[in-house]
Amino acid sequence: MRRITLIVTAVVVVLFIISWIIKTNTVPEDGTFRPFIQGFLVTFAAFLTLAIMSFLYRDNPFYKFAEHLYVGVSAAYAMSLGFWTTLVGNLFPRISQNLSDWFGVPFLHYEWHFVIPPILGIILLMRLSPKGGWISRWALAFIVGTTAGLNLPRFLRSDFIEQISSTFLPLLVQWQGVGPFFSNFSLAASGQFIAILTNITIFLGVLCGLIYFFFSKEHKGVFGTASRFGIWVLMVTFGASFGYTVMGRISLLVGRLTFLLKDWLGIIS
């Protein structure tokens, strides 16, 4: 091991212990654990946070430690939850009185066809063996088939048909066909003009956006102009996404820093 690595590790260990001691004496009592253990838990959480952040400087053993821990723990977490909620909750009450009693869930009634999913599940696990891999495709096929069968009608309904009728918007708002068009012209955000502008933008935006993604006709002439307008609308859309994504990422950082400053360092209350 290089000397610098040793020194850094030693410093981290010392800081960890100091923090542990201080936290042990300052954490509020919550009844589940003794302060000694609670102090450790908070310090450990802070250590993991900083270990991941150290990747910003460069890839290093602390980051690798944290990342590897994450991979292992989260896989086991999902397995535990899946076991208790779905296998114990949905499968056992349908296939075995004994298993249901053992795990303390109310037994429903026998449904013979519910032996199929566990069989397919075990077939899926065959993928772990080098030779039985091919049979795991049966289970995979079930998953693929279910997803395809579930998605087809629902995407057709919600993302295609419903979207079309949602675009049927009156392009003339608050006008009864006679008299002056604008009762009170203004650029107020809640005014008539902006309402009309909104509907026209939506209508033309969707139309031209679709034209941009239309591949059966060359983008020339009117079609070309429309597709150019379409790409501008798409760019505004991406700009909005961009802004929101930045906002989201920052929120996560704020959340993490709040943990460090509040729960760990106790600088703010």
Next chain:
Amino acid sequence: MTNIGVYISLLLIFGGLLAILIYSLKGRDVDRRIIFLFVLFSVASAIIFHIEFEESATPIVKKVFEFVENLPPESKILISFDFDPAMKPEVHPMANAFVRHALVKGHKLYLMGLWPQGQALMTETIEYVLKPEFPNAVYGEDYVMLGYKAGNEGVLNVIITDFRKMYSTDAHGTSLDSIPLFDDVKSAKDMDLIFPVGGGKPGPKEWILFVGDPGNVPIAPGLAAVVAPLIYPYYPRQAIGLLGGVKGAAEYESELKKNYKEFENVETPALQMMGPQTMAHIVIMAFIVIGNIGFFRARRRKWQEGN
């Protein structure tokens, strides 16, 4: 004291930005790690010095709030925790605000989740918000924790016709038949409102596709900022309104505070985050401007050299 701190850190931040501007005008490159430190400092100082702002709800958030206001008492509201800790700072405040609003209006709450991590966060909500703030709420009569189920869209496709087929018990192993809240509930269609809170897959989009549209149930999604713009096409017909990111959460929190005296002193994490959030937005916008100034200068120089 705090004020001085605010001024000093503002001064440092703007001074730093100026320095970076000058640096890049000279055509030199600023190391990315300096930028990292800069972001860290500006966000941390805003957290420490508690820069807080007022919020007012935008129409799209207000629609959700008013929908809950206008529901008859004892309506059935389902909140789905479809997120993990990585999204928690943005969307957990929404889930908590929904819980507060629903209970203070006397509605019945059903909590479930499509993400395994959601169940642990559900527990946090119940322990830190529901139980301390609503000590009179009775489990099984006012709220119930159904917990997580594996299977993404598959779960939704079953609960749209039958809850009991998917959840034979709640998260504690109690049979649904012995829970009063389920006396007159058969499927998700019996809900008066569904709040899917999340931002990945499965999440609010799946709720609209698999429950909202086929079952004609009002959906009010609480979304992580990253996916919020993607859900706008469903508004207003397929989603009655939506909350996008920490800003949406902050608006909802402020609306709750404004309308209900009892929430004046509760924690409002989303509102508190808006200060640091604003600071970071300013810094990032400044970076884009500075970067582009450098870019256009360099391009012009190249041009001039070319001629």
Next chain:
Amino acid sequence: MKRTIPVIIVSVVGTVLVLSVFFPPVQTMGEDFSLFFDIIAVFAFFLGGGNLVRIHLVKIYRKRPDWGFSVVTLVGFFVTLLVGLGKLSVTGVTASVTAPDSFLQTIFVNIITPLSSTMYALLAFYVASASYRAFRAKNREATILLIAAFIILLGRTPLGMKLTGWIPEWLSILQIPNLAVWIMNAPNLAGQRAILIGVGLGVVAMSLRLILGMDRTYLGSDND
């Protein structure tokens, strides 16, 4: 045998699920298939766990670089699995797997939460450095994008109101928060809807190809 049966399974399951939407008599079967899917999804978690264990055991066994970290993964995995499957807590076995006093909840709060949320918090830093070094108004499209992003970023913070709050009511669309709301409600909605319709049709076509057995990429290559 290796390729025909999977294709038949996909077709049958897919067809039943599509029909169950339109034909009430098939509905129960569709629900049962969804439940099957949910149960198999749990086995997929087990598969993930099994794969993880296998990969890291091989790494340790062959003394690959960084094999020591694989030990960390395995220890984390097995400890979590033990307390999770056992529903363990200080006081014994809990009723709910995520009961507030269970060890699994402790691991969740103190290990999973800091790790997964910090992973994503890193992106805030990268967004900042990319905005300084990469986001350029180099053509008309990128310029429009950046301007829209600017308005949204300003409008989503209280600063937007502070800067443009003085604009009178009859011009209030020019106030940045209002403008941001308008962008979200009009051009953003339109663009997203165009994308949504396109992607939706793509999903429909893809699902159809799978159900009809025209697309067999999920089977992978013939070698394994």
Next chain:
Amino acid sequence: MIFGKSLYCSFIIIACFFTVATAQNEAVATVDSVGQILPQPPGNIIVADHKYDNGGIIDIAWDRSPDDPLGIDGYNIYRACGDGDFEIVAFVLPGGMESYSFIDDKVERGESYRYKISVISSGGESFSESSVSVRGDWEFFDLDKLNILILGIIVCGSVIGFIFTARAGRKLFIRKISGLEALEEAVGRATEMGRPILFIPGILDMDDVQTLAAITILARVSRIVADYDSKIEMPVSRSLVMTTARETIKNSYLAAGRPDAYYDDMVHYVTDEQFGYVAAVNGIMVRDKPATCLYLGAFFAESLILAETGNYIGAIQIAGTARPGQLPFFVAACDYTLIGEELFAASAYLSGDPKQLGSLKGQDVGKFVAMAAMIIGTLAVTVVSAWQFKFFGWLSDLMYSMFSTN
């Protein structure tokens, strides 16, 4: 005790008063043996089989009891199967409506049922007449979803139709995709500068459509590279992608008649770990300074980091992904971006695969239907909102019934 009783009596007196005061020409209140006033029963009970279901649902509706506005406890719903006895199946709270409805979803298909509604108040319970007998039937087809089926058949039919047309050898037109021309230019520039081309196929495995599209485009890129005699470098994060990519590039070099110039190390596997992969690619970029970077495939958070480094080393960058969350970053940081479906269209165009071409064409039919419907529907709604012409009213109703599902 006494206090409680007197309160009870006074309550009854008040209730009587109200009942008498508000009972207008309605049936005289019945008094039971104890002397309390029974509420008047609800009337007009309508029972019907639920439409388009599995047979397990019956709809019940009834008019409220005249006493409803005075405060009742609620309604009990009784059900009898066949000639059997009546049993309580549900309790409905009063809600101030003129009429109530209930959906009984716990009946057996094929059995006949009769229903009775009773109203409960402090005065007791009084029953309505028994309803007619109704059988829980299932319908073979859900007529409410007819429009989904028709539109589904149009879209799916045209996808299938075009796939068969393409298979039969008919040429299907696809417009020029400008990103593809940019590709050629970018490769040319790398050749001029004598620096390599970096190709990143995303971080997902071969089972993702985007990775497949990326490999199709790789075939094209590597062909140009082989023709121009420049260099390509391709670090990947999945071993299966590595195998496929090697094969693809090898074939391109063969087709260009320069199999000797190909070597396996053009494509090398780095690691499956997302951030580990990004760190390694970053290293390669800074070290080798590729003149052109191509990011095609499925990208997640790494899009940002890659594009930033590419910008830093001054490379021409072309990106393409269908992941909406990453598109904005690519558009802002790269010179050219294949947006969403353009990636698939490019792949279909280059490969000439009938399956891809047919799908693309079929989806175009769907888009055409959408555009036409939007124009007609918007026109109808606009005209109706201003002038209320009958024909347009009819037209807008038709459009809504066709394109709305609730």
